[in-house]
Amino acid sequence: MAEIVNLRRVRKELARAAKARQAAANRASHGRTKAERAVGEAETARREAVLDGARREESQR
Numbered sequence: 001m002a003e004i005v006n007l008r009r010v011r012k013e014l015a016r017a018a019k020a021r022q023a024a025a026n027r028a029s030h031g032r033t034k035a036e037r038a039v040g041e042a043e044t045a046r047r048e049a050v051l052d053g054a055r056r057e058e059s060q061r
Contacts (some may be wrong), residue, residue, distance in 0.1 A: 032040070
């Protein structure tokens, strides 16, 4: 036989887990020093520059 599950409790547990994941992501992104943010922004800019440099030009007919 299947186990009886309280759906309201399961929904609340899922909501709590989602909030906990969001809080962890916010702590990771907002809990950084100014230097760490600068390094991250520089890395993002470098990656975008590499991708733009590798982009192929469309052939014009």
